[in-house]
Amino acid sequence: MVPPISVRLKLKKINKFMSTTIIDGKEVACKIREKLAEEIAELKALGKTPGLAVVLVGEDPASQVYVGSKVRACEELGLYSQKWELPADTTQEQLVELIHQLNADERIHGILVQSPPPAHIDEEAVILNIDPRKDVDGFHPANVAKLVLEDEEGFVPCTPLGCMELLKAYGISTAGKHAVVIGRSMIVGKPMANLLVSKKANATVTIAHSRTADLPGLCRTADIIVAAVGRPEMVNADYVKEGAVVLDVGINRIADSSRPRGYRIVGDVDYEAVKDKCSAITPVPGGVGPMTIAMLMANTVKACRQLTR
Template sequence: MAQILNGKELAQSVRNDVAAEVQAWTDSGQRPPCLRVVLIGSNPASEAYVRGKEKDAREAGIDSETLRFDDDISEADLLGVVDRLNTDPSVDGILVQLPLPDHIDDRSVIDAIDPEKDVDGFHPENLGRLLIGAPSFIPATPFGIVEMLKRSKIETEGMRAVIVGRSNIVGKPLAALLMQRDINATVTVCHSRTRNLAAHTREADLLVAAVGRANFITADMVKEGAVVVDVGINRVDDESRDKGYRLAGDIDFEGVREKASWITPVPGGVGLMTRAMLLKNTMNAARRHADVVAP
């Protein structure tokens, strides 16, 4: 039976560390780190996620505000908002909550964010710096996954890691991160066109699922004793629940936990770490900006 990688406990430990950093930072005479979140429309999942971010930031002592706009905002107007935040010296971190309405090109907006304020780590400059091992803002979900492993004292040296999913948000940056010299995993990235997927996943010492399909990874696809990380959050119809659905990951949790050595639950796993690492990125952004403006 697998041990649980408890995102609630691990994320709280990260938040506590960030709160201590912020306290020491402000005690030294610096202003609190400043995060601005841009939210377009009223997507319930995005609204809930942003509320969680606001709560985390407030508890850590970070100055956080969400700028809300109707979903009919033009791309030009949204780019204007980003530009104003880029040039505001009091703002350390900018996060534009995805997804955006169909009439707005996500890539154009992400590319417009100042890389030095890109606490989501999605700007091409930050992704490129991650690839070559240079200091960068690391996308929060991959950052959170690696932090979970480190804080749980799971040894990654020499591990064979298999990532199922090749998104720019999780799969690709996580592959680059796991190959860094302080982590030293050997990485395979699988996707929808991978032949005989199960043959790859059964070889994984570390298996990460980020495909967006409920219960996609089953027990017969998992190596005995593997560490299994579930990034997926999917709504599954469930008439026994008041809301008519429940949340499920990409992993068949009940089946896989019988074979794995460690496993993340959904909810209560990677998502909470993603929020916590955003705080860490914001604190790091404040340090960078203080270095830039220091005499």
């Protein structure tokens, strides 16, 4: 017996979204690294080796892990790297002096100061001293301006750049779509919104933050949600319309006594509650996270090309 039209339509709708695409950031990052390895080999054949300097002030354990991963990624790809581990009582002047030294070092094309530095260091003032042509984190105001101006010579912060690469890799079109970016930081939210609204991506963008009224209602109007909030599993099924694409930037530690470390990592999205409603979603871990270091490598290669042409 053929089911009535209302039931058939409902089934069609369910079928359409039954197989949610799980966006595999590890795989996309791996492909990007393979492509970068080829580019690096070409550059090396011309006597140019891209070089990255990573500067860490203090002994924050999480920062030490991030810095270690960045230097390891350089080594794996055959990039030249310098790791500067400075004591927690390093003065602003000493740090700026090192930055000036790295600006002048021809082996170095990218400079990164691991965030957050100790409280006595003025991070913004330090960033102002990085040569914008070596600012592979894309935090210098000159690069912020280039992003807004859509000048492709500039450097875009690695995490939002990685989000755009994920959309591209999965053939997810942004043109004409309504994207809601939750979070307005200079590291993720604002650059993400700028990338989405650019003439390349053509999305219509709303930026939400802690003072946004009726955030769940706003998010339900979104075709694409980017969650960059820093609140474990905040975005639940009430925020997501059927068929939306959800990119979860969040990295949050929550206590879990069943794990050897005593915690587990979750995103800003309640993945289990949301995934069956989405057409595509990034898991945490394994979604946006692996893209950040891949894009840092890509920015370093780009800096090398631009500085040595």
